[in-house]
Amino acid sequence: MRYLPLTDHDRRDMLSVIGAASIDDLFVDVPEAARLDGPVHGLPNHASELSVERHMTALARQNTVAGEVPFFLGAGAYRHHVPASVDHLIQRGEFLTAYTPYQPEIAQGTLQMLFEFQTQVARLLGTDVANASMYDGSTACWEAIGMARRITKRGKAILSAGLHPHYVSVAKTMAKYTGDVLDTTSPWLVPDMDVDRLIEKIDGDTSCVVVQYPDILGRIADLKPLADACHANKALLIAVVTEPVALGAIRSPGEMDADIVVGEGQSLGVGLQFGGPYVGLFGCKEKYVRQMPGRLCGETVDADGRRGFVLTLSTREQHIRREKATSNICTNSGLCALAFSIHMTLLGEAGLRQLAATNHANAVAAAERLAKVPGVSLVNDAFFNEFTLDLGQEARPIVRALADKGVLAGVSLGRLYPGEAELANGLVVAVTETVTQEDVEALATAIEEVLA
Amino acid sequence: MSINQSGWRPEMTVKGTDEAAPTFTGNKALMLEEALIFEIGSTETTGVEVAEPVTATSRLGNLARTAPIGLPGLSEPETVRHYTRLSRQNYAIDLGLFPLGSCTMKHNPRLNEKMARLPGFADVHPLQPVDTVQGALGVINELAVWLIELTGMHGVAMSPKAGAHGELCGILCIKAALEKRGEGYRKIVLVPESAHGTNPATAAFAGFQVEDIPATADGRVDTAALKARLGPDIAAVMITNPNTCGLFERDLKEISDAVHAAGGYVYCDGANFNAIVGRVRPGDLGVDAMHINLHKTFSTPHGGGGPGSGPVVLSEALAPFGPLPFTERHGDGHITLVEEETVEDRHPDSFGRMTAFHGQMGMFTRALTYILSHGADGLRQVAEDAVLNANYVLRSLEDVLDAPFGKAGPCMHEALFSDANLADGFSTLDVAKGLIDEGFHPMTVYFPLVVHGAMLVEPTETESKAALDQFIGALRSVAERAKAGDASLKSAPHFAPRARLDETLAARKPKLVWKEPAPVAQAAE
Numbered sequence: 001m002r003y004l005p006l007t008d009h010d011r012r013d014m015l016s017v018i019g020a021a022s023i024d025d026l027f028v029d030v031p032e033a034a035r036l037d038g039p040v041h042g043l044p045n046h047a048s049e050l051s052v053e054r055h056m057t058a059l060a061r062q063n064t065v066a067g068e069v070p071f072f073l074g075a076g077a078y079r080h081h082v083p084a085s086v087d088h089l090i091q092r093g094e095f096l097t098a099y100t101p102y103q104p105e106i107a108q109g110t111l112q113m114l115f116e117f118q119t120q121v122a123r124l125l126g127t128d129v130a131n132a133s134m135y136d137g138s139t140a141c142w143e144a145i146g147m148a149r150r151i152t153k154r155g156k157a158i159l160s161a162g163l164h165p166h167y168v169s170v171a172k173t174m175a176k177y178t179g180d181v182l183d184t185t186s187p188w189l190v191p192d193m194d195v196d197r198l199i200e201k202i203d204g205d206t207s208c209v210v211v212q213y214p215d216i217l218g219r220i221a222d223l224k225p226l227a228d229a230c231h232a233n234k235a236l237l238i239a240v241v242t243e244p245v246a247l248g249a250i251r252s253p254g255e256m257d258a259d260i261v262v263g264e265g266q267s268l269g270v271g272l273q274f275g276g277p278y279v280g281l282f283g284c285k286e287k288y289v290r291q292m293p294g295r296l297c298g299e300t301v302d303a304d305g306r307r308g309f310v311l312t313l314s315t316r317e318q319h320i321r322r323e324k325a326t327s328n329i330c331t332n333s334g335l336c337a338l339a340f341s342i343h344m345t346l347l348g349e350a351g352l353r354q355l356a357a358t359n360h361a362n363a364v365a366a367a368e369r370l371a372k373v374p375g376v377s378l379v380n381d382a383f384f385n386e387f388t389l390d391l392g393q394e395a396r397p398i399v400r401a402l403a404d405k406g407v408l409a410g411v412s413l414g415r416l417y418p419g420e421a422e423l424a425n426g427l428v429v430a431v432t433e434t435v436t437q438e439d440v441e442a443l444a445t446a447i448e449e450v451l452a
Numbered sequence: 453m454s455i456n457q458s459g460w461r462p463e464m465t466v467k468g469t470d471e472a473a474p475t476f477t478g479n480k481a482l483m484l485e486e487a488l489i490f491e492i493g494s495t496e497t498t499g500v501e502v503a504e505p506v507t508a509t510s511r512l513g514n515l516a517r518t519a520p521i522g523l524p525g526l527s528e529p530e531t532v533r534h535y536t537r538l539s540r541q542n543y544a545i546d547l548g549l550f551p552l553g554s555c556t557m558k559h560n561p562r563l564n565e566k567m568a569r570l571p572g573f574a575d576v577h578p579l580q581p582v583d584t585v586q587g588a589l590g591v592i593n594e595l596a597v598w599l600i601e602l603t604g605m606h607g608v609a610m611s612p613k614a615g616a617h618g619e620l621c622g623i624l625c626i627k628a629a630l631e632k633r634g635e636g637y638r639k640i641v642l643v644p645e646s647a648h649g650t651n652p653a654t655a656a657f658a659g660f661q662v663e664d665i666p667a668t669a670d671g672r673v674d675t676a677a678l679k680a681r682l683g684p685d686i687a688a689v690m691i692t693n694p695n696t697c698g699l700f701e702r703d704l705k706e707i708s709d710a711v712h713a714a715g716g717y718v719y720c721d722g723a724n725f726n727a728i729v730g731r732v733r734p735g736d737l738g739v740d741a742m743h744i745n746l747h748k749t750f751s752t753p754h755g756g757g758g759p760g761s762g763p764v765v766l767s768e769a770l771a772p773f774g775p776l777p778f779t780e781r782h783g784d785g786h787i788t789l790v791e792e793e794t795v796e797d798r799h800p801d802s803f804g805r806m807t808a809f810h811g812q813m814g815m816f817t818r819a820l821t822y823i824l825s826h827g828a829d830g831l832r833q834v835a836e837d838a839v840l841n842a843n844y845v846l847r848s849l850e851d852v853l854d855a856p857f858g859k860a861g862p863c864m865h866e867a868l869f870s871d872a873n874l875a876d877g878f879s880t881l882d883v884a885k886g887l888i889d890e891g892f893h894p895m896t897v898y899f900p901l902v903v904h905g906a907m908l909v910e911p912t913e914t915e916s917k918a919a920l921d922q923f924i925g926a927l928r929s930v931a932e933r934a935k936a937g938d939a940s941l942k943s944a945p946h947f948a949p950r951a952r953l954d955e956t957l958a959a960r961k962p963k964l965v966w967k968e969p970a971p972v973a974q975a976a977e
Contacts, residue, residue: 134760342531
C-alpha cells in the first residue's frame with residue numbers, strides 16, 4: 001500500500017518492543033462482538049493510482065463543465081477566472097498540510113496570511129474588523145443572526161425577501177432550536193428591493209434586519225435608510241454579500257452603516273466546486289468584536305520584541321468556554337481564505353475595480369441583448385453582474401431545454417422557490433468576465449428558439 | 453545523519469565563539485522575514501489583467517463606490533514570493549512528523565488533489581440541472597455508500613461542513629426525533645469530562661443542558677455512574693470512541709443498550725474513527741449518530757485550519773430526521789437530489805437545511821479517492837498501523853514520561869503522557885516548545901483536561917519506523933532536559949522564526965486588522 005511506510009519486518013520489530021505477540025493484542029479492548037473480521041461489504045481491495053484515476057475521471061466526465069459551454073449561473077456561486085498562481089501557491093505543502101496555528105512560533109505563515117485576510121475582508125466589506133473566516137456564506141449569515149441576538153438580547157430577526165432562499169432555509173432550521181423568531185417573505189418580480197417594507201416591520205422586539213446586497217434577483221439599493229431605521233430602534237443591520245466582486249464597483253455595506261456584514265467569498269480564488277468548500281466572510285463594527293463567532297488572528301510581539309501573530313480572543317470559543325461559547329464552530333475555512341487572499345492580493349484595488357467594471361459592463365450588455373428577445377423582459381432597474389429576466393412562461397423547463405442545447409442559462413426561480421407560481425417565470429442570469437459576447441448571443445438565440 | 457558518509461572532511465577554520473552580528477535585513481540565510489502586503493503593495497499595482505470593459509451605460513444606480521478601499525496589490529512575481537516566503541514559516545506534514553493528538557495529521561495523498569481539480573468536479577455549479585451533474589452526484593452517492601458500509605449505519609447526512617457542524621447535525625436529528633415522539637421534555641445531554649469542547653458547545657446550542665459524566669481511574673467513562681444517571685430527562689449521551697485519552701470505550705455497547713432502554717440516543721464523536729476504520733463498525737456498538745471528519749480519517753488536507761468536512765452517519769432511528777439535501781440513486785442508475793421541493797414526499801421528517809448547496813464536494817472527491825486507493829484491506833491496515841505506531845511511541849517513552857493509563861493496557865491511535873515526571877517549574881508547554889527546536893511540531897498539549905499537563909501524541913500510520921525513532925529520540929531528549937531542570941528549555945524555541953509570543957498582549961489590546969502607522973513627524977511632536 002503506497003501510503004503506508006511500515007514493512008512487515010518493521011511491524012514485527014515494533015510489536016516486540018511493545019511486548020505484543022500480534023496486532024490483535026493491541027485491539028484487546030474491542031469486545032469480540034464488535035470486531036469486524038471479514039471484508040467491508042462491497043468495497044474492493046487497494047487500487048493503483050492509475051485505476052483510481054480512471055474511475056474518478058469517468059465520474060467527472062458525466063458532468064457538464066461550466067467552462068466548456070456558454071454559462072450564466074450565479075445565485076450564490078459565481079464563475080470567475082482564477083489566476084494560475086493562486087492554485088499553485090495554495091498547494092505548497094507548508095500551507096496545504098499545516099494545521100490550525102496553535103503553535104504560533106512555527107505557524108507565522110498561516111497567521112500572517114490570516115491577519116492580511118482579515119484586513120482585506122474588513123476593507124472590502126467596510127467594517128472595522130473581520131474574522132479568520134467561517135464555513136460559508138449561509139452559515140456565516142446564521143451566525144450573524146445569533147450574534148445580533150446576543151448583542152441586543154432580542155429574538156426577532158427580519159429577513160429580507162431578497163435573501164438567498166438557502167440562507168433563509170439554514171436560518172429557519174437553526175431558529176427552530178434557538179427560539180429566534182424569523183420574519184420571512186419570498187421576493188416579488190419587481191425592480192425594487194423591499195427596503196421600505198423592511199423599515200415598516202422594525203419594532204422594539206427586532207434584533208436585526210438581514211438584507212442581501214446585491215440580492216437574490218441581483219437588485220441593489222442604498223442601505224443607509226435601513227441602517228438608520230434599525231439604529232433608531234436599537235436593532236442591528238446585517239448585510240449579506242454573496243458576490244464580493246460587486247464591492248469593487250458598489251458602495252460597501254459598512255459605508256452605509258451596516259453593523260455586521262457577512263458574505264460568501266467563493267468568487268475570489270476558490271472556484272465553483274459544486275458548492276463547496278467555500279469561505280464565509282464575517283466583519284463587524286469594532287464594538288461588537290467580543291460577540292463574534294469564529295477564529296480571530298491578532299498582532300502581538302515575541303519574547304525578542306519582534307512582531308508576530310497569534311490566534312486571539314479565544315475565550316469566546318468552544319475549546320475554552322465549552323457550553324458557554326459564542327458558537328460551536330471550531331474549524332475555519334483556512335485554505336479557501338488563503339486562496340481568497342492571494343487572489344485579492346493579485347488584483348489589488350486597481351485590479352478589483354477593473355474586474356468589477358468589466359463584470360458590470362458585460363452584464364449590462366447581456367441584459368440589453370436578452371431583453372430584446374421576444375417575450376423576455378428585464379426585471380431589474382439597478383444591478384451589478386446578475387439580473388432577473390421574466391421569460392413570460394415557466395423558466396425551469398426552459399433551463400432544462402437550454403441545457404440540452406449545450407447552454408447553461410442561469411438559475412430558474414422555480415428551482416429556488418418551488419411551488420411559488422408568481423416566481424416561476426423568473427430566470428436569474430449572472431454575467432462575469434468569463435462570459436463572451438458569443439456566449440450571450442448563443443444564450444439569446446437559444447432562448448428565442450425555445451420560446452418560439 | 454549526514455549525507456556525506458565517506459569520511460572525507462574539508463579543511464575548516466575553527467569557528468569563533470562570538471555570536472554573529474545581526475543582519476541588515478533581519479533575515480538569517482534561508483529564514484526570511486516578510487513584511488505585510490499593506491507595507492509592500494500599492495493600490496495601483498495589479499498582478500491580473502482583465503479585459504477592458506465593453507462600453508455600456510452604468511446600471512449601478514447611485515451606488516458606485518468612489519471612496520478608496522485600501523486594497524494593496526502585488527505583481528505576480530511579488531505575489532509568488534510573498535506567499536512562498538510566508539509558507540516557509542509554517543511547519544507542515546510535508547516537512548515532518550506532526551503528532552497532534554486528536555487531529556490526525558497524516559500524509560495527504562496528491563492523487564486526491566489531482567482528482568479534486570478535474571474540471572468535471574472543480575468547474576461545476578451547484579445549481580446546474582441535475583442531468584448535467586450526474587457524475588458529481590455520483591461521487592456524493594458513492595462516498596455515502598462506503599461511509600455507511602464502513603460504519604455499519606443506516607444512512608448518512610453529507611452536507612455538514614466540518615466536524616462541529618456534523619455534531620450539530622447529529623444533535624439536531626436527536627432533538628427532532630425526540631420531538632416527533634412527543635418527548636421534547638428530555639433536556640439533558642451527558643458528556644464525559646474528557647470530551648472535545650465542541651460537544652458541550654453543540655448540545656448547548658440546540659437548547660440542551662450539559663451534565664458531565666465522570667471518568668474512571670483507567671481513563672474511560674464511568675459506566676456505573678452513567679447508568680445511574682439515566683432517566684426520563686436524558687436526551688442523549690455524547691461519547692468519543694476511541695476516547696480523547698486514546699482508549700477504546702469497552703463498555704460502549706452496554707452503555708448504548710442502557711441509553712436506548714432509558715429512551716435516549718447515543719451520539720458518538722467520530723474524530724478518532726481512524727483508529728478503528730475497517731476493524732470496528734460503530735453501528736455494531738449501538739451508536740445512533742456519528743460524524744466523520746473527512747480531514748482526519750480520510751486525509752483531506754487540513755489547510756492551515758480548514759476547510760473540514762463532517763458527514764454524519766445515522767442509525768435507522770435517526771436517519772428519517774437527517775438534513776437536506778441528499779442524493780437518491782434510482783434503479784436505472786439516475787441520481788436525483790432531495791431538496792425542499794420534494795421533501796414532503798421523500799423525507800417529511802427532515803429537520804431542514806444546514807448549509808447552502810450540497811456540502812464540501814471538493815472534500816468528497818478527495819475522500820472517495822482515498823477510500824478507493826486504500827480499499828478494504830488498506831483501510832484496515834491504516835487502523836492497525838496507526839495503533840501500532842502509537843503503542844510503539846507509548847512503550848518507547850513511558851520510562852521517561854509519565855503515562856497515566858499506560859499500565860492498564862494498550863492504547864489505540866494516540867499515546868497520552870502527563871507532566872508528572874518533569875522538574876518543578878517545568879511544564880508541558882516547555883516540552884512542547886523544546887520539541888519545536890528539535891524540528892518537530894509539538895503534540896497536543898493540555899488536552900484532554902482530565903490529565904494534568906496532558907501531552908497527547910498521535911503519530912498516524914503514515915510515519916516510517918525511522919521517523920518514529922527520530923521523534924522518540926527527540927522527545928526523550930527534551931523530556932530528560934525538563935526532568936533535569938535545564939533552564940534553556942524555559943525560553944525555547946530558540947531556532948524558530950519567532951520566540952514565544954505574547955498572547956496576553958494580543959488579547960488585552962486586540963489588533964485584528966492592519967492600520968497605517970501614524971506619520972513619524974506627528975509622533976515626534
